Amino acid sequence: MTEGRIARRNVIKGGLVMAAGFAFGGCALTSPLAGRGSRELIGFRPVALAEAKGVMPAISPDYEYQIVVPWGMPLQPDGPAFSWPPGADDQAEQMGIGHDGMTYFPLSEDGRRGLLVVNHEYGRNSHVLGVREPASPEQVRASQHAHGVSIVEIVERDGRWERLASPWARRIHVNTPVTFSGPVAGHPLIANPANNDWRGTLNNCANGETPWGTYLTCEENFNLYFGSKTPFTPNEAQTRYGLRQSGAGYGWHLFDERFDLNNPDYINEVHRFGWVVEIDPKAPDASPIKRTALGRFKHEGAAVVEGKDGRVTAYMGDDQRFEFIYKFVSAGPWQEMRARGVSPLDEGTLYVARFDEGGTGQWLPLTIDNPKLANRFEDQAELLVNVRLAASMLGATDMDRPEWTSVAPDGHVYCTLTNNVRRREPNAANPVAPNPHGHIIRWRDEDDHAGTRFSWDIFLMAADVYETEESFGSPDGLWADPDGRVFIATDGDQYRGINNQLLVADTATGKLSRLLTGVPGCEITGLTTTPDRRTLFVNIQHPGDGDPTITNFPAASDGHTVPRDATLAIHRKDGGIVGS
Ligand code: FEO
Ligand code: CA
Ligand code: CA
Numbered sequence: 001m002t003e004g005r006i007a008r009r010n011v012i013k014g015g016l017v018m019a020a021g022f023a024f025g026g027c028a029l030t031s032p033l034a035g036r037g038s039r040e041l042i043g044f045r046p047v048a049l050a051e052a053k054g055v056m057p058a059i060s061p062d063y064e065y066q067i068v069v070p071w072g073m074p075l076q077p078d079g080p081a082f083s084w085p086p087g088a089d090d091q092a093e094q095m096g097i098g099h100d101g102m103t104y105f106p107l108s109e110d111g112r113r114g115l116l117v118v119n120h121e122y123g124r125n126s127h128v129l130g131v132r133e134p135a136s137p138e139q140v141r142a143s144q145h146a147h148g149v150s151i152v153e154i155v156e157r158d159g160r161w162e163r164l165a166s167p168w169a170r171r172i173h174v175n176t177p178v179t180f181s182g183p184v185a186g187h188p189l190i191a192n193p194a195n196n197d198w199r200g201t202l203n204n205c206a207n208g209e210t211p212w213g214t215y216l217t218c219e220e221n222f223n224l225y226f227g228s229k230t231p232f233t234p235n236e237a238q239t240r241y242g243l244r245q246s247g248a249g250y251g252w253h254l255f256d257e258r259f260d261l262n263n264p265d266y267i268n269e270v271h272r273f274g275w276v277v278e279i280d281p282k283a284p285d286a287s288p289i290k291r292t293a294l295g296r297f298k299h300e301g302a303a304v305v306e307g308k309d310g311r312v313t314a315y316m317g318d319d320q321r322f323e324f325i326y327k328f329v330s331a332g333p334w335q336e337m338r339a340r341g342v343s344p345l346d347e348g349t350l351y352v353a354r355f356d357e358g359g360t361g362q363w364l365p366l367t368i369d370n371p372k373l374a375n376r377f378e379d380q381a382e383l384l385v386n387v388r389l390a391a392s393m394l395g396a397t398d399m400d401r402p403e404w405t406s407v408a409p410d411g412h413v414y415c416t417l418t419n420n421v422r423r424r425e426p427n428a429a430n431p432v433a434p435n436p437h438g439h440i441i442r443w444r445d446e447d448d449h450a451g452t453r454f455s456w457d458i459f460l461m462a463a464d465v466y467e468t469e470e471s472f473g474s475p476d477g478l479w480a481d482p483d484g485r486v487f488i489a490t491d492g493d494q495y496r497g498i499n500n501q502l503l504v505a506d507t508a509t510g511k512l513s514r515l516l517t518g519v520p521g522c523e524i525t526g527l528t529t530t531p532d533r534r535t536l537f538v539n540i541q542h543p544g545d546g547d548p549t550i551t552n553f554p555a556a557s558d559g560h561t562v563p564r565d566a567t568l569a570i571h572r573k574d575g576g577i578v579g580s
Contacts, residue, residue, distance in 0.1 A: 041483055041484055041485055041506045041508075041509075041511075041579070041580065042485065042504050042506050042511055042513045042579065042580065043062075043580055044060040044062040044063065044504075044513065044515065044572070044579075044580065045060055045061050045062055046060060046470075046513045046514040046515070047059065047060055047501075047514045047515070047516065047517050048469070048514075049469055049471065049495070049496060049498060049514075051517075052494075052498035052499055052501060052514070052517040053497065053498055053499060053517075053520070054499070054517075054519070055519055055520060055550075055551045055552070055553065056519060056551075056553060056556065057499075057516060057517060057518055057519060057540065057553075057568065058499075058516070058517045059515065059516050059517075059570065060514075060515050060516070062572055062573055062574070063515065063516075063570055063571065063572055063573065064570065064571060064573055065516070065568040065569065065570040066160060066161060066568065066569045066570075067554045067566050067567070067568060068116075068154065068161045068163075068537075068566070068567045068568070068569050069095050069099075069116060069118065069150075069152055069154070069163065069566065069567045070082075070095065070554055070564040070565065070566035070567075071094075071095055071096065071097040071098075071099070071123075071146075071564040071565045071566065072084070072086060072091075072094045072095060072097075072564060073094060073095045073152075073163065074093055074094050075093060075094065075095065075150060075151075075152050075163075075166075075169040075170070075171065076093070076165055076166070076169055077163065077164075077165050078165075079093045079094065080093055080094065082094065082564075084130070084562045085128065085129045085130045085142065086128070086142055086145075086146070087138070087142060088138050088139075088141035088142040088144075088145055091142050091145035091146055092145040092171055092173060093171065094171075095118070095120075095150045095152065096118075096120030096123075096145070096146045096147060096148055096149075096150055096171070096173065097120055097122075097123035097127065097128055097146045097147075097564075097565050098119075098120045098121040098122040098123050098146070098147070098541055098542065098565055099118055099119070099120065099121075099525070099526055099539035099540070099541050099565040099566065099567055100118075100119040100120070100121040100204060100205050100206060100207075100525050100526055100539060100541060101119045101204070101205060101206035101207030101217070101218070101301055101404075101477075101525065101526055102116060102117060102118040102119060102207060102526045102528050102537060102539065102567070103116075103117050103207055103209050103215055103528050104116055104117075104528045104529065104530060104537055105117065105209075105213070105215070105281050105282070106530065106531050107153070108155075111530045111531040111532055112155060112156040112530065113153070113154070113155040113156070113164070114153070114154065114155075114530070115151055115152070115153055115154075115166075115168055115281045115282070116150075116151075116152050116153075116154050116528075116537065116567070117149060117150070117151050117207075117215045117279070117281050118149065118150045118151075118152070118526070118539075118567065119149055119204035119205065119206070119207055119217050119218075119526070120146060120147050120148055120149065120150065120204055121147075121203055121204055121205050121220065121541070122147065122203055122221075122224075122542075123143070123146045123147070123542075123546070123565075124249075124542075124545075124546055125139075125143060125249065125250060125251070126546055127542070127545070127546025127562070127563075128142065128143050128146045128546075129142060129143060130562075132249070133249070133251045133254070134250075134251045134252070134254060134255060136255065137255040137256070139255075140251070140252050140254070140255045140256050141175070143250060143252065144173055144174035144175055144200070144202075144252065144256075145171070145173045145174070145175070146173075147173055147174050147201075147202045147203065147204065148171060148172045148173035148174060148176065148200070148201055148202065148204060149171070149172040149173075149201065149204055149215075149217050149279060149288075150170075150171055150172075151168055151169055151170050151171075151172075151279075151281050151284075152166070152169050153165075153166030153168060153169055156535070161535075161569045167284065168281060168282060168284050169284075170284050172201060172217075172279065172288055173200065173201075174199070174200035174201070174202050175199050175200055176199060176200055176201070176287075176288065177197060177198065177199055177287055178198050178199060178200060178201060178277065178287055178288045178289070178290060179198060179287045179288075179289050179290070180198060180272075180289070180290045180292060181289050181290070181291060181292065181343060181345075181346050182290075182291055182292035182293035182294075182343075182345070182346045182384075183292055183293055183379075183380040183381045183384055184271075184292035184296075184381045184384055184385060185292060187379075187381040187382075187385075188268075189268055189271050189381060189382060189385050190268055190271050190272050190385075191268060192265060192266050192267060192268050192269060193264060193265045193266075193267065194257075194265035194266055196258065196266070196269075198272060198290075199258075200272075200273075201217060201219055201273075201277050201288060201290075202219060202222060202225055202273060203219055203220045203221045203222055203224065203225070203273075204217045204218065204219060204220075204277075205218050205219070205220035205221075205299065205300050205301065205319070206218055206300050206301025206302075206403070206404050206477070206525075207301055207302070208276075208301060208302035208303055208304045208314065209304065210278070210304050210312070210334075210344075210345075211304070211306050211312065211334060212334065212338060212344075213280070213281075213282070214278050214279060214280045214281070215278070215279045215280075215281055216276050216277065216278055216279075216291075216302045216304070216314075217276075217277045217279060217288075218276050218277075218299035218300060218301050218302055218316070219273050219274050219275055219276075219277065219298075219299055220298045220299055220300060220319060221242075221248070221298055222270070222273035222274045222298070223241050223242040223243050223244075223247070223270075223274075223298075224242075224247050224248035224250065225247060225248070225250050225252055225259055225273075226243055226247055226252075226253065226259050226260075226261050226269075226270055227244075227245060227246055227247035227250070227251070227252070227253040227254075227259065227260070227261060228245050228253060228260055228261040228262040228263075229253070229254070229260070229262070230245075230262050231245060232244065232245040232261045232262055236389070237385075237386045237388075237389060238270075240386075240388050240389060241270075241274070241297075241298075241388065242298075242320070243261060243270065245261070247259075271296070271385050272290070274296040274297055274298065274299065275290040275291065275292060275294070275296055275299070276290070276291050276294045276299055276302050276314070276316070276345075277289065277290050277291070278291055278343075278345060289343075291343070291345040291346065292381070292384055293328060293345060293346055293347065293348060293350060293384070294314060294316065294326075294328045294345065294350060295316075295326060295328075295350050295366070295384050295387035296384060296385050296386070296387055297318040297323065297324075297326070297387055297388055298318050298319050298320050298323070299316060299317075299318070300316070300317040300318070300319040300402060300403045300404060300405075301316065301317065301403075301404045301405060302314045302315070302316050302405075303315045303316075303404075303405040303406050303407050303413070305407040305449050306334065307447075307448040307449045307450050308448045309333060309448070309450070310332075310333025310334055310335060310336065311329055311330045311331075311332060311333055311334065311344075311348075311449075311450050312329075312330045312334045312344050312345075313327055313328065313329045313330075313445075313449035313450060314327060314328045314345070315327050315405040315407065315413050315415070316328070316405065317399075317401075317402025317403055317404065317405055317415060317416075318388070318402060319401050319402060319403055319418070320401060321400070321401055321420045321422050321423070322398035322399070322420070322422075322423075323388065323398065323399065323401070323402065324352050324353060324388075324391050324396040324397065324398065324399060324402070325352070325353040325397075325399060325402045325405075325415060326350060326351065326352050326353070326366075326387075326391075327350075327351050327353070327363060327445075327449075328345070328348055328349070328350045328351070329348050329349050329351070329449070329450050330344035330345070330347065330348040331344075331347040331348045331349075332344075332347075349365050349366075349367060350365070350366045350367075350384070350387070351363035351364055351365050351366065351452070352364050352366055352387075352391040352394060352396040353396060353397060353443075353454075354394075354395060354396055354397050355397040355427070355428050355429035355441075355443075355456055356428060357428045358428075359455055359456055359457055360453065360454070360455055360456070361397075361429075361443060361453070361454045361455070361456050362452060362453060362454075363445070363451075363452045363453075363454065364391075364394040364395070364396060364452075365452070366383060366384075366387055366390050366391060366394070367380065367383075368380045368383055370394075372393060372394075373390050373393065373394075376389075376390070376393065377390065397427060397428075397429055397430075398427070398430070399417055399429065399430055400417040400418070400419060400420035400423060400430045400435045400438060400439070401417060401418045401419060401420055401438075402415055402416070402417055403415070403416040403417070403418050403475070403476045403477070403478070403491075404416050404476065404477050404478035404479075405478070406478045406479050406480040406486070407449075407480065408442075408480035408484070408486070408507065409480075409482050409484075410484075411444050411445075411448070411449070412442045412443070412444050412480070412507075413442060413443055413444070413445070414440055414441075414442045414459060414478055414480050414486055415440065415441050415442070415443075415478070416438065416440055416475040416476055416477075416478045416488070417430065417435075417438055417439050417440070417441060417475075418438045418474045418475060418476050418491065418492060419435055419436055419437060419438040419473070419474050419492055420434065420435045420438075421434045421435070421436050422434065423435050429441055429456065429458075431458070432461065432463065435463075436463075436473070436493075437461075437462035437463045437466050437473035437474065438462050438473060438474050438475050438492070439458055439459075439460060439461045439462060439463075439475075440458070440459040440460045440462075440475055440478070440486075440488070441456060441457075441458055441459065442456065442457060442458075442459045443455065443456035443457075444456075459486075459505075459507070460475075460505065460510075460512075462474070462475060465512060466495055467495065470503070470512040470513070470514065471494065471495035471496075471498075472488065472490050472494065472495075472501060472503055472512075472514075473490065473492055473493060473494055473495065474490050474491050474492020474493065474494075475488050475489075475490055476489055476490060476491035476492070476523065476525065477489030477490075477491075477502075477524065477525040477526065477527055478527075479527040480507070481533070481579060482533075483577070483579075484506065484507045484508055485504050485505065485506060485507070485579045486504070486505045486507055487502060487503070487504055487505075487515075487527055487536075487579065488502070488503045488504075488505060489501075489502050489523070489524040489525050489526075489527065489538070490502075490503075490523070490524060491523035491524070491525065492523075498517060499517045499518045499519055499520055499522065500517070500518045500522055500523045500524045501514055501515075501516060501517045501518065501524060502514075502515045502516040502517075502524050502527075502538060503515060504579045515570075515579070516538065516568075516570065518540050518543070519540060519543045519544065519551045519553045519563075520543075520544060520550050520551055521542060521543060521544040521545035521546075521547065521550050521551065521563075522540050522541055522542055522543040522544070522545075522551075522553075523541045523542065524538060524539070524540065524541070525538075525539045525541050526538055526539030526541075526567070529578060533577045533578055533579075534571055534572070534575055534576075534577070534578065535569050535570070535571050535578065536569075536570050536571070536578040536579075537567050537568070537569055537570075538567070538568050538570060539565065539566070539567050539568070540553065540554075540565060540566055540567075540568060541565050542565060543563035543564070543565065543566075544563040546562070546563060547563070548560040548561060548562050548563060550563070551563050553566070554566045
C-alpha cells in the first residue's frame with residue numbers, strides 16, 4: 001500500500017497546482033480540510049466500532065429507527081400476506097427483494113405522506129425460493145417477480161410510518177410491459193425473430209429523479225440472468241458485457257426462453273437490458289420507458305442535475321472493474337423540450353470521462369459523427385448498445401468500479417469507487433494498486449454541468465481511515481446533502497468484521513462519523529429523505545445473505561425465520577436534520 005499512498009499524494013498535489021491556473025466558474029478544488037469556518041455539521045454521537053457487529057442494526061444514541069416495507073409486504077392492505085417461499089402471483093403484489101436505490105415522492109403539503117419508490121436489485125434463489133435452482137416455470141416467475149421496482153404509499157402518523165391503500169401502488173417486474181425510446185427504439189438490435197413484446201426490468205440497482213417528477217431505475221448486472229443449457233461462445237461485445245453459459249445460477253433460461261442465450265428466436269433479448277428506465281410514479285397505467293440515449297452498460301445509478309440554462313445532465317457509473325464514468329447532457333432546456341413533446345432524456349449527448357494527470361479531465365462525446373466510431377458502428381443505435389466498446393476506443397479512464405454519483409449544491413459531483421483488487425497499474429484517478437478498500441472521487445464540470453472539461457480531486461481514500469475508529473471500506477451508496485454533508489453507505493468487507501454501515505462526512509472539515517450499522521451479511525443502500533430532511537429512508541439489503549442462521553432480521557426473536565430485506569426510517573430523537 002505504501003506506493004499507492006505516495007501516488008495519491010502526487011495526485012492531490014497535482015490537483016492543487018491545477019486549481020491555481022485552471023479554475024473555472026469560480027471553482028477551485030480544495031482539500032476537504034480547508035474551507036468553511038468552524039460550524040459543526042455533524043453533532044451526533046457515533047456508533048462505536050465495538051458496537052457494530054450485532055444481529056440487529058445499531059444506530060447513534062441520538063437517533064431512532066423504524067422498520068418499514070419489508071420484502072413480501074403486500075402493496076395494498078388487502079393484498080396477499082407474506083409467506084415463504086412466495087408464489088409467483090402473490091410476489092407480483094408484494095414488495096420485491098433486494099431493496100436498493102429509492103426515492104420518496106411527497107404527496108401531502110407537509111411531506112409526511114408520499115410514494116416510496118424502491119428498486120429490487122436481486123435475490124438469490126436460495127433466499128427467494130429456498131432452492132439453488134428453479135424446478136418449474138412457477139419458481140422462475142416468482143424469482144422474476146421479486147425483481148424490479150415497487151411503488152408503495154406511506155404516511156407518518158404519531159411518529160410511525162404506515163402503508164396506505166393507494167391508487168398509485170404497483171409492481172414493475174421482469175414481465176411488465178415496457179417501451180423503448182431514443183436512438184435504439186425500433187432498431188433491429190432489439191427485435192427478436194420470435195417477435196415477442198418488450199417486457200421487464202431487472203437488477204435494478206441505484207436510481208435518480210428528474211426535475212419533472214419521474215423516477216429513474218438503473219439496470220446493472222443484467223448479464224447474470226442469461227444462460228444456456230448448451231455451450232455458449234460469446235463474441236467480443238458479449239464477452240465485454242459478461243455473458244456466459246452459467247449466468248449467475250438463476251436458471252431462468254431453464255424455463256423462460258427469453259433468457260436462453262443460445263435460442264435463435266430470442267437472439268436480441270439481451271440488448272433489451274442494461275438501460276436507464278424512466279417511471280412516472282403518479283401515472284400507474286404508464287409503461288416504464290427505457291431511455292436508450294443514455295447508453296447500455298451495467299448502470300449503477302443516474303444523478304440528474306439541472307444546469308443554469310435549463311439543460312439536464314445525468315451522471316452515471318458503470319459498476320465493473322476497469323469500466324467507466326459517463327454523463328448525458330440534454331440537447332436543450334428540459335422545460336422547452338417537454339413543451340415540444342420531446343423527452344430531455346431522448347435527445348442529447350452521451351460522454352465518457354477521461355481523468356488526466358494534474359487534476360483536469362475531459363468528457364469525450366460518444367457520437368457516430370466521430371469518424372473513428374463511424375468506422376466501427378453502423379449507426380448511433382449500434383454504438384449505444386455496445387457503448388463500452390466505443391468508450392474504450394476513445395481512451396476513457398478505467399476506474400475502480402464506479403458506483404453511486406451525487407451532485408452537491410456547490411456543483412461538485414461525488415462518485416464512489418468501491419474497490420478493485422485486480423488493479424495492477426494505477427492511473428491518476430485510481431492511484432492505488434490493488435485497491436481493496438476503494439475511494440471517493442469528485443469533479444466539477446465547466447459550463448455548469450454541460451461542458452466538456454472538468455477539474456477533479458480525490459475526496460477520500462478509504463485506506464487512509466481503514467484502521468481507525470472511523471473505519472470504512474467499499475463505499476457504494478452516496479448522497480450529498482444540501483448542507484455540505486456526504487452520506488456514505490458501504491457494501492463489502494469492513495475492518496474487524498463489523499457490519500456494513502452508513503457514515504456521514506463533512507466535506508469541508510473531513511470529519512467522518514458512523515450513523516448506523518446493519519446486520520451480518522447485509523449491505524446498506526438506498527438513501528432518500530422527506531422534504532424537510534427529518535426522516536431518512538435507508539435500506540438493509542440481503543440481511544444474512546438470506547441465511548436465517550445468521551440473522552432473523554427484521555424479526556427480532558429467534559426461530560430461524562427467513563431474513564427479509566427492509567427499509568429503515570430513521571430520525572433524530574430531537575427532530576433535527578438527519579446527519580446533524
Ligand atoms: Fe448494484 Fe454496483 O451495486
Ligand atoms: Ca451498489
Ligand atoms: Ca457494491
